[in-house]
Amino acid sequence: MKIALITGITGQDGAYLAEFLLKKGYFVHGVKRRASLFNTDRIDHLYQDPHESGLKFQLHYGDLTDSTNLIRIIQETQPDEIYNLAAQSHVKVSFDTPEYTANADGIGTLRVLEAVRILGMTKKTRIYQASTSELYGLVQAVPQSETTPFYPRSPYAVAKMYGYWIIVNYREAYDMYACNGILFNHESPIRGETFVTRKITRAAAKIALGLQNCLYVGNLSAQRDWGHAKDYVEAMWLMLQQEKAEDFVIATGVTTTVRDFIKMTFAELGIEVEFSGKDEYERGVIIDVDKQRAEELGLDLAALPYGQTIVKVDPKYFRPTEVDLLIGDASKAQQKLGWTPKYDLPALVKEMAISDLHLVKKDDYLQKGGFTILNYFE
Ligand code: NDP
Ligand code: GDR
Secondary structure, three states: OOEEEEEOOOOHHHHHHHHHHHHOOOEEEEEEOOOOOOOOHHHHHHOOOOOOOOOOEEEEEOOOOOHHHHHHHHHHHOOOEEEEOOOOOOHHHHHHOHHHHHHHHHHHHHHHHHHHHHOOOOOOOEEEEEEEHHHOOOOOOOOEOOOOOOOOOOHHHHHHHHHHHHHHHHHHHHOOOEEEEEEOOEEOOOOOOOOHHHHHHHHHHHHHOOOOOOEEEOOOOOEEOOEEHHHHHHHHHHHOOOOOOOOEEEOOOOOEEHHHHHHHHHHHOOEEEEEEOOHHHOEEEEEEEOHHHHHHOOOOHHHOOOOOEEEEEOHHHOOOOOOOEOOEOOHHHHHHHOOOOOOOHHHHHHHHHHHHHHHHHHHHHHHHOOOOHHHHHO
C-alpha cells in the first residue's frame, strides 16, 4: 500500500486530495495544526477511529514553522509521496502578516525538503509543492505557461516564489523527485469563505433569502482562470506518477471578471443583476427575477430586494498591488499527464451557488429553532 502525507489536509485541496488518494487505495497521513476548535469539518467524513482495525487515515499535529516536528512526522510515517499544501494562502492577508507568510509558505517548503534529505529519504519520497499562478503577478504575457516569467505582486507570491525555486534547486542539487504544480485559482463548495468566489456564493444565497442586504467587494475587474478543486487534485497526483519530476501549469484556459462571476451566481438563483458606475462607485442592482427559477429554489418572491443595490465596492478590499489578469495555458499537462478539466465555470458556479443556498437555509433553520451556539449567548 502506498503511503501519502498531506500537509494542509484540513484545507480545501487537502480534503479533496485525501478523498481522492483513499479511493486509490493509499494510506493517507495528514498534518493538522492544533486549534481551539476541531477545524476538521472538511475531512470529518474521512475520519477513522485509530482504535479500529484497517486504519487508512491518520492525523498528526504539526506546523510548517516547526522543523523538528516535520522531521518526526516524516520519519514516523515514511511516506512515498508528500503533498505540501499547507500555507497561509490568502493573498490580501499576506500584506497584514508578511513575515509569518514567508515563514510558513517559503521556509516551510524548505523544511519539508530538508526533513526528507536529513532522513536519507531522497530516493524514496516524492514531493509535490503547491505553487501558484500568483507567481505571474504583473502581467508579462498571456496565456501564462511554464515558460512565462514570474513577477510576484504580494508577500504571499514572493514567499511562494521561494518555495518554487527551492523545489527546483533540491531537484537539481540532490536528484530528488520534487515538482511544482503551478495551479491557477480553483474553487468548490468547500472553498474558504473569504476567497472571492465563496464570499459571492454565500452572500448571494443570503441576499436571495432576505438575510443580508448587500455584498461588499473590492476589485470587480480582476480576471481569474477559475477551475474546480476536484479536477486540480487529480493533476497533483498525476504529477507524482511520472518517470521524471517536472513542473506543470494547471488551468482551464478561460478567464472571467469578478463582476461576471457575481452575475453568474445570482443568475443561478434566478436573479438578474446589472452593474453601473465606475471604480469604488460601481454598484450592482437587481433588475429582473426569473419567477419560475426562484420558486423552484423556494425563494420568497415578495422578499427579494427588486430594484435595490445589492453589490457595493468597499476600497478596504483593494490590494496594495493587484494581479489583474490570469489565464493559464495547460497544454503541457494535457500532453504529458493526459489531464483536462471536467468542470467548466458554469458547472462550478452552479454547484457552489446551490450548495450555499442549502447551507444558508440550514443555518437559518437551526438558528431559528434554537440549535446553534449563538443561543448560548442570549
Ligand atoms: P486553504 O487555505 O483552504 O488550506 C490551507 C491549509 O494549510 C489548511 O489546512 C491550513 O490549516 C494549513 N496551514 C496554514 N498554515 C499552516 C502552517 N503554518 N502549518 C501547517 N498547516 C498550515 O488553501 P487551499 O486548499 O485552497 O490551497 C492549498 C495550497 O495550494 C496552498 O498552499 C495554496 O497556497 C495553494 N494554492 C491554492 C490555489 C487555490 O486556488 N485554491 C491555487 C494555487 C495554489 P488550518 O485549517 O489550520 O488553517
Ligand atoms: P486570489 O483569490 O487572490 O486570486 O488567490 P481571491 O479569491 O482572494 O481573489 C481573487 C480576485 O478577486 C478580487 N476581489 C476580492 N477578493 C477577495 N478575497 N475578497 C473580495 O471582497 C474581493 N473583491 C474583489 C481580488 O482582488 C483578486 O483579484 C487565490 C488563493 O487561493 C491563493 O492561495 C492562490 O495561490 C491563488 O488563488 C491562485
